[in-house]
Amino acid sequence: MxxxxxxxxxxxxxxxxxxxxxxxxxxxxxxxxxxxxxxxxxxxxxxxxxxxxxxxxxxxxxxxxxxxxxxxxxxxxxxxxxxxxxxxxxxxxxxxxxxxxxxxxxxxxxxxxxxxxxxxxxxxxxxxxxxxxxxxxxxxxxxxVDSEHSAIHQLIHGEQATGGLASIEKLVLTASGGPFRGRTRSELEGVSVEQALKHPTWAMGGKITIDSATLMNKGLEVIEAHHLFGTPYERIDVVVHPQSIVHSLITLVDGAALAHLGHPDMRVPIAYALHHPQRTEVPVKPLDLAEVGSLTFEPVDTDSFPCLRLSREAAIAGGTAPCVLNAANEVAVHAFLEGRLPFLGIPEVIDGALQELGSQPIRAFETLYDADREAREVASGLVSTVTA
CATH class of the missing domain: 3.40.50.720 (NAD(P)-binding Rossmann-like Domain)
Incomplete structure (x- = not known):
């Protein structure tokens, strides 16, 4: 059936x-x-x-x-x-x-x-x-369905069959670095919407592409991984991997690491989710490491890309803070795409909303809807104070 x-x-x-x-x-x-x-x-x-x-x-x-x-x-x-x-x-x-x-x-x-x-x-x-x-x-x-979390889901499933979850030391999410990888904060002043939408690896919608350019996307993924896999934030790392071949990895208590590799194609994690627990053929070119040649990795520059830092801070604060973070980001990204906010204004608006609203305890889903609405109002006001 x-x-x-x-x-x-x-x-x-x-x-x-x-x-x-x-x-x-x-x-x-x-x-x-x-x-x-x-x-x-x-x-x-x-x-x-x-x-x-x-x-x-x-x-x-x-x-x-x-x-x-x-x-x-x-x-x-x-x-x-x-x-x-x-x-x-x-x-x-x-x-x-x-x-x-x-x-x-x-x-x-x-x-x-x-x-x-x-x-x-x-x-x-x-x-x-x-x-x-x-x-x-x-x-x-x-x-x-995210490629990173699909990779970790598969790696954890494999480890459950051999050593159990207690053998996993850390989850490591990979990030392409987006279109501005390697740029300093001063070099990000004045970047255009067109430049920010030119992702080097993935073809995605406008909002998620801008999130990738600011590294907010990776911050949101850290929070998602925490909830999906029940892993404390201090055991979730992010590493920049511009080739996007290693989709994520887990490190183990014995010093080993297991990684999920493949050419970047979202049909692979989509097919995995839709057919789970079975696998199915997907018309994606098999990975040939000799052809790829080299895989490189870099630490994240949170000075130039503060959205990842802001995400971790909101995540650790808990309560409604991640909701405020997300709502303020959506408002700021929308304003940037419309030319009403500079690129570096995105983290500025998010930080301002978090500073003003802080974190409140969550009692029900209604609490989240109220926090989302208030954060959007605050962020919209902050957008008007940042010069495009």
């Missing part, structure tokens, strides 16, 4: 690659799709994959989709997105939404005991403790 897949964020980079993986398999069936605003591409996907139901988060654009596509049901707004999760009958939900908007569907998925393939790292950054507790309570599995 086919595994029924609900794909949230199907028109983005992860979503389109997931559909490519699904189209190559007789064991996977798409039962629903969603998009934030790109309704025309979403409708085209619905026709191609013959799904019975789609959701458009933007209410007005959802109305346009409903007029254009009459072969199935079009759900609209955030509530429609949650309905899509609850009523799809999916065996697995792939959450490839961007930003904190992915938290609600993550909660709905896990609350129903549905397994989750998670490409929306913000779900764990914002609500990690509550999300993981919800998964444990309902028995739902969370399978990471």
């Amino acid at each position: 086919s595994r029924r897949i609900l794909l949230l964020g199907s028109t983005g980079s992860i979503g389109t690659q997931a559909l490519d993986v699904i189209s190559r398999s007789d064991d996977l069936e798409v039962v629903g799709l969603s998009a934030q605003s790109n309704w025309e591409a979403l409708v085209a996907q619905a026709v191609e994959h013959q799904v019975p139901r789609i959701a458009v988060t933007d209410e007005d654009l959802g109305a346009l989709a409903a007029e254009a596509w009459t072969d199935g049901e079009v759900l609209r707004g955030p509530e429609g997105l949650v309905r899509l999760v609850l009523e799809s009958g999916a065996d697995l939900v792939l959450n490839a939404l961007v930003g904190s908007a992915g938290l609600g569907p993550t909660v709905a998925t896990l609350g129903e005991g549905i397994d989750l393939a998670l490409a929306n790292k913000e779900s764990l950054v914002v609500g990690g403790e509550l999300v993981m507790a919800l998964a444990e309570a309902t028995g739902a599995s969370i399978l990471p």
